[in-house]
Amino acid sequence: MLGIYTRISGNKAVGKDTSIEIQTAEGVKIALKLGMQYKVYTDIGISGTKEEIEDRPSFAYLMKDIDKGKITAVYVIDQARLERNPKxxxxxxxxxxxxxxxxxxxxxxxxxxxxxxxxxxSIQSLTNQLFAEQTREKVNLTFDKRASEGFTHGGLPYGYEKGKDGKYQIIPTEADIVLRIFNLSLAGDGTYTIANILNADEIPTKFQNVSKRDSFIRYDAYTGEKKVFNKATIKWRGNVIYDMLKNTTYKGIRVWNRLQKDKKQRIEANVPAIVTEDLFDRVNRNLVNNKQKVGKRSEFKYLLNGLIICGCCGKEYRGKKRIVNKDSAYKCIQQGKCPKSRGLSIVRFENFLIQHLFINKNLKELLINLPINTDNGVVLKSKLFKYEEELKKKIKLKEKYLKWLNDEDLEDDDSIREQYKKNVKDIGSLKNNIEILKSEILESDSNFAKLKVENATNEYKLTTNFDDTKRLIHSLVERITVIHKKLDKGGIFNVVIKYKGFEEYSTFTTNWFSLKWIWLYYSRGEAISEQQRLQDIENEKALFDYKGIPYTDEDFIDFVAGDSVSMMMDEIVLDNNNLVEFN
Incomplete structure (x- = not known):
């Protein structure tokens, strides 16, 4: 098996680092070329300079799997991704x-x-380390100097923005909320209670105000895939409130190098205060007493979060488990506003999907035996070509702007400077889009999709832990649509599963008890082989015969069907006393 190791040091700027998607895609290409199964190991936000293997969890897993003989080959996009430390x-x-x-x-x-x-x-490893250390030292010196002078750096605390002079400036409307948070805490409210109050009053969070963009990007902790989140959905949380109450910036003292790692000097700078020092100190003394009033904070695990869509309103289904009222279901996030939706048992839904994807072999046989589709990536490749040509033009334009800015007669022209900045952003955006397209082109390759199915189904065992089970499910499923239909007595769910990398999808039905799942249909797009085309012709002839419509063989010479639907009438029956549970 090929071990594909991928890493990024943090949330790098667009175009400044090779994305996890591209690193993974390039590794899978090698797996396809070598005819090997693969396993991806991803460390996100972790420096390659760390000396202890345990500080890099996925790298540690890779080393363990090498030791056990599970991994017989290792791929990295370059040695610097693997390490920047000779040890x-x-x-x-x-x-x-x-x-x-x-x-x-x-x-x-x-x-x-x-x-x-x-x-x-070994020399390359020393070079990697030297480069990392020199870069870190230069960056740290710059950051320390600016911090000591009171300039902003990175994300600012809620209530502040960067002023025209580059220093901290208070946002009055947000400062009122900060003061309210401190007063609520002093009155005895716990951090999670305060968060609930702000959410009930629909107070926007820092995420909703931090930029003009409506979304932000995070990496999936289980697959390494990039995910886009709508900022409007971000709510206040108790841990955020707690961090705010402990942040000395609000009393006018901004601390840099707080933990004093690597012999860094602790730096304190004066900034505009939102709360008085007396209020800040009283709140922090009182925080210990308030810990008993934070409310119950339970964390649960959900295999399918991020995959399920409500067929009624189009919003996401999310797992909701509560110990107090024994609630345990995947529900539409609009439940209450979405009258046709209904929750599905978390444990039974997850066990059904495990059975369908990994234990029942019918799906694997269907997908593995599909004809190879060579046309899937044509549109994407055409789009990629356009992006690459546009990137070449933008790079030439950048060189032209730089030349103008170096001209004594034009160097102070603000319009040229602004155009240059915009062009640099466009180049970064194009590079990012090109990386994503390359990944999508690989995903559209039928061989790639089949290898993922083979790899995931072979890796899964009933003893597989939660994280690995979630990773495997998310590698195979693109989307699950849940459609609920209420009947006179009870109701039924139709569940449509779209498989990642394939045009195929399946439709299951179950009742409210969700123990028996009937596989109704298996659908695919337009035929991509002569065998599938002939099958579509036979299906069409059977339909004509049923309706009494006359036809001749000549009528089907250039026949091309749309989506093809096959009746399955297979079923998955769960044993309620023998279900896999992760909570």
Whole structure:
């Protein structure tokens, strides 16, 4: 099995680092080329300079799987993704040579037993470390100097914005909310109670005000895939309120290098205060007493969050589990406003999907035996070509702007400077779109999709933990649509599952008890092989016969059907006393 290791140090700026999607996609290409199954190991927001393997969880898992003999080859997009620390490199080098594991940086097989290559890669490791340390030192010195002078850096606390002078400036409307939060805490309300009060009053969060964009991006913790979140859905949380109450910035003291790691000097700078020092200190002394009034905070695990869509209103279904009233269901987030929706049991829904994807082999056989579709990526490749051509033009335009800005007669022209800045942003956006398109082109490849099915179904075991089970489900399922229909007595659910990388989807039906799931239909798009076309013709002839419509074989010479639907009438029956539970 090929171990694909991917890493980014943090939320890098667009175009400044190779995305997790591209690193993964390039690794899967090598797996396809080598005819190997694969497993992806992703560390997000973790520096390659860390000295301890345990500080890089996915890298640690990779090393364990190498030791167990599960991984026989390793791919990284470049050595710097794997490490920027000679100690880590020497441990990796020893382990792969001990276990006779092949190494594919940039997809090129590299013999790490060759003394010359061992020497060269060790020098590369030292170079990676030197570059990281020099860059970090320069950046830290700049940040320390600006912090000591009271300039802003990075995300600002709620209630502040960057002023024209680059320093902290109070936002009056948000400052009123900050003062309200401190007064509520002093009155004895716990942090989660305060969060609920703000949410009930529909007070916008920092996320909703931080920029003009309506969404922001985070990486899926289980698949490494990029996900876009609507800022309007972000609510106040108790932990956010707690951090605000502990933040000395609100009493006028901005602290930099608070933890004083790596011998960094703690820096304090004066900034405009929103609350008095007396109020801040009294609230913090009182926080210990308020901990008993924060309310119950329980965390539960949901396999299918992010996949389920309500067929009634188009909003998302989310898992909701409450110990107090024994509520445990996936529900439409608009429930109450969406009258036709109804919740589905978390445990039964998750167990049904596990059975369908991994245990019942009918789906695997259907997807693996599909004909190869060579046309899926044509439109995407055409779009990619346009983006790449546009990028070339923008880069030439950037060089032209730079030339003008270096001209003494034009260097102070604000319009040219603004056009230059806009052009730089456009270049970053195009680079990001090109990376995403390349990933989508690979996803559209039938061989790639089939390999993912083979890989996921072979990896799953009934003893597989929650994180791995969720990762495998999200690698196979693109979307699940739930449609509820109320009957005179009870009701039924129609559940439509769209498979990732395929045009195919399945429709199941179940009742409110959700123990028996009947596979009604298996649908696909337009035929992509002669065999599928002939099957569509036979189905059409059978329909004509049923309706008494005359026809001849000549009528079907150039026949092309739309979506094809096959009756399945298979079923999955769950044993209520033998269900997998993660909560």
């Amino acid at each position: 880590i490199w020497q441990i990796f080098l020893y382990q792969v040579n001990k276990k006779d594991v092949k190494f594919y940086p940039k997809g090129i097989e590299t013999d790490l037993t060759d003394p010359a290559i061992k020497f060269a890669t």
